[in-house]
Amino acid sequence: MSWGLAIVNFVFWVGIGHAGTLISAILFLFRQKWRTSINRFAEAMTIFAVMCALVFPTIHVGRVWLLYWALPIPNQMGMWPNFKSPLLWDVFAVSTYFTVSLLFWFTGLIPDLATLRDRAKSKVAYWAYGIASLGWRGANRHWQNYEKAYLILAGLSAPLVLSVHTIVSFDFAVSVIPGWHTTIFPPYFVAGAIFSGFAMVITLAVPARKIFKLEDFITVRHIENMNKIILTTGMMVGYAYAMEFFIAWYSASEYESYTFVNRAFGPYAWAYWIMVSCNVITPQLFWSKKIRTNMTWSFILSIFVNIGMWFERFVITMSLHRDFLPSAWDYYTPTMWDFGCFIGTFGLFFTLFLLFLKFLPSIAIAEVKGVMPQADPHWEGYGQHGDHGHEAQPAHATADKGGHHG
Amino acid sequence: MAENRIWGLVARFENPATLLHAATGLRDAGYKRYEVWSPFPVHGMDNAMGLKRSIVPWIVLGGGLTGMVGALLLQWWTGAVDYPVMIGGKPFFAFEFATPVTFELSVLLSAFGAVFGMIALNKLPQPFHPLDNIAMFRRVTDDGFFISIEVRDPNFSLVRSRELLESLGGLNVTVVEEGEA
Numbered sequence: 001m002s003w004g005l006a007i008v009n010f011v012f013w014v015g016i017g018h019a020g021t022l023i024s025a026i027l028f029l030f031r032q033k034w035r036t037s038i039n040r041f042a043e044a045m046t047i048f049a050v051m052c053a054l055v056f057p058t059i060h061v062g063r064v065w066l067l068y069w070a071l072p073i074p075n076q077m078g079m080w081p082n083f084k085s086p087l088l089w090d091v092f093a094v095s096t097y098f099t100v101s102l103l104f105w106f107t108g109l110i111p112d113l114a115t116l117r118d119r120a121k122s123k124v125a126y127w128a129y130g131i132a133s134l135g136w137r138g139a140n141r142h143w144q145n146y147e148k149a150y151l152i153l154a155g156l157s158a159p160l161v162l163s164v165h166t167i168v169s170f171d172f173a174v175s176v177i178p179g180w181h182t183t184i185f186p187p188y189f190v191a192g193a194i195f196s197g198f199a200m201v202i203t204l205a206v207p208a209r210k211i212f213k214l215e216d217f218i219t220v221r222h223i224e225n226m227n228k229i230i231l232t233t234g235m236m237v238g239y240a241y242a243m244e245f246f247i248a249w250y251s252a253s254e255y256e257s258y259t260f261v262n263r264a265f266g267p268y269a270w271a272y273w274i275m276v277s278c279n280v281i282t283p284q285l286f287w288s289k290k291i292r293t294n295m296t297w298s299f300i301l302s303i304f305v306n307i308g309m310w311f312e313r314f315v316i317t318m319s320l321h322r323d324f325l326p327s328a329w330d331y332y333t334p335t336m337w338d339f340g341c342f343i344g345t346f347g348l349f350f351t352l353f354l355l356f357l358k359f360l361p362s363i364a365i366a367e368v369k370g371v372m373p374q375a376d377p378h379w380e381g382y383g384q385h386g387d388h389g390h391e392a393q394p395a396h397a398t399a400d401k402g403g404h405h406g
Numbered sequence: 407m408a409e410n411r412i413w414g415l416v417a418r419f420e421n422p423a424t425l426l427h428a429a430t431g432l433r434d435a436g437y438k439r440y441e442v443w444s445p446f447p448v449h450g451m452d453n454a455m456g457l458k459r460s461i462v463p464w465i466v467l468g469g470g471l472t473g474m475v476g477a478l479l480l481q482w483w484t485g486a487v488d489y490p491v492m493i494g495g496k497p498f499f500a501f502e503f504a505t506p507v508t509f510e511l512s513v514l515l516s517a518f519g520a521v522f523g524m525i526a527l528n529k530l531p532q533p534f535h536p537l538d539n540i541a542m543f544r545r546v547t548d549d550g551f552f553i554s555i556e557v558r559d560p561n562f563s564l565v566r567s568r569e570l571l572e573s574l575g576g577l578n579v580t581v582v583e584e585g586e587a
Contacts (some may be wrong), residue, residue, distance in 0.1 A: 080488065083484070083504065084485075084494075092511065111445075118544045118547045131531070135534075137537065140442040143447035144452050145462050149524035153517060160513050163510070170506070370447060377423040377449065
């Protein structure tokens with residue numbers, strides 16, 4: 001078998017990243033103000049997940065020092081990358097995704113880094129945050145360009161995030177392997193990516209809000225909303241599983257039919273049924289409001305989704321174990337090195353995530369201020385009723401402190 | 407160091423409502439070189455100050471078109487002109503297979519346009535600003551709302567501009583000096 005755990009883990013991590021962009025870009029465009037307390041967090045998760053994902057193709061090329069061959073850099077051989085290959089599309093898709101996510105995250109961080117600069121207690125922190133904030137001081141002429149740039153980045157990220165997993169799915173769908181060569185792959189991969197990404201946000205958010213006492217910011221409502229998205233996308237994924245079977249039968253292609261019967265009842269049936277149980281069956285518990293507003297349940301079910309979505313990619317990749325030529329049939333068992341690399345990426349992911357929680361604001365400070373009712377100049381507490389009168393402000397109108405949610 | 411040239415005046419405001427009101431007042435009084443400072447963007451402030459629309463979208467458009475044209479030229483020239491290789495009987499160049507990379511590079515260069523365009527238009531990074539000399543101004547990234555008027559404004563007058571700021575609800579009106587204190 002030509003592909004194994006490397007591609008499984010790559011797709012798994014790229015998929016996890018998608019929720020971050022979805023929260024930061026798509027929910028921003030839909031003006032879902034509740035997103036402001038989880039977007040920073042989720043965007044960080046995106047960036048770190050994509051970094052973990054990139055570990056696998058880097059190792060998988062075999063000669064890491066020649067990785068730059070994937071980029072169109074003039075070289076002494078006069079050769080260029082093959083732009084007809086979906087694997088090369090993936091190089092562009094994932095590296096663009098990483099770069100744009102990083103820029104989006106950094107843009108959002110600029111005003112908050114300035115806040116940290118102005119509250120810094122040590123000289124080192126003052127300089128470090130000062131340089132990173134680019135000298136942001138909140139001038140309205142700056143805010144004007146900033147808000148426009150942020151809106152455009154959100155607008156760019158929304159189609160970008162959909163394109164990334166679409167192109168990842170092309171790695172499979174453009175081949176002629178039975179079980180891979182299907183048009184359902186792009187939407188099916190995107191739905192799965194959102195599903196797994198939101199599960200990872202829950203996995204991270206539930207302990208973080210408890211440990212850092214962020215319950216007033218990341219509220220039960222946030223967790224519940226995300227659980228609803230998990231329930232919805234989980235059913236989309238379940239629908240895709242069913243539709244794959246239907247098309248395999250309806251296509252009357254014996255190779256297609258065999259692949260799917262073999263998935264559910266062949267040597268890898270155990271993996272298939274873990275996938276179905278974790279992705280389709282257990283998320284149904286989120287129909288109950290009690291369960292989707294319960295932190296322990298949310299955490300446990302999110303772990304199930306993480307496991308299920310890893311197995312989804314495993315099941316898809318394992319289609320390779322029996323394709324056209326029976327002489328090429330095999331049973332693939334990952335080695336300890338395969339698992340070691342995978343476990344190692346969790347180490348990378350959590351190290352980066354904990355460093356982020358330690359040194360950067362995990363909640364978008366300026367954005368949360370901006371969505372508070374007191375941030376609106378026409379807020380009734382200011383007693384001006386829109387006519388910009390000259391009367392003195394009522395004493396309680398100092399909007400600057402307190403009042404988490406209006 | 408401390409040159410005693412005056413840069414302008416700064417006043418603190420109680421909340422976004424008074425800030426918006428004062429910005430309108432300064433615009434109506436004919437001031438041009440004044441700036442409003444706040445911890446978050448205040449809704450309606452661009453109109454209150456009479457600012458023109460941001461040109462960031464045009465920079466983004468330029469970036470996007472550059473990315474699109476560049477990606478198409480790259481794929482056509484490398485694959486069909488400089489080193490054509492026959493792979494699986496496919497054409498040396500076709501828009502179909504060129505679409506994913508073209509899309510990605512258009513998005514990438516648009517994003518560069520948005521972020522670096524915003525940074526350039528805002529003249530960032532800006533390590534020093536005369537307002538950094540004013541202790542209360544540190545609250546601008548926390549809960550402080552400020553308006554500054556520069557000496558360069560033709561309407562500027564130490565006495566009358568101060569009176570105007572105070573009449574518009576400005577507190578702690580302070581003279582700002584140029585150069586690091």
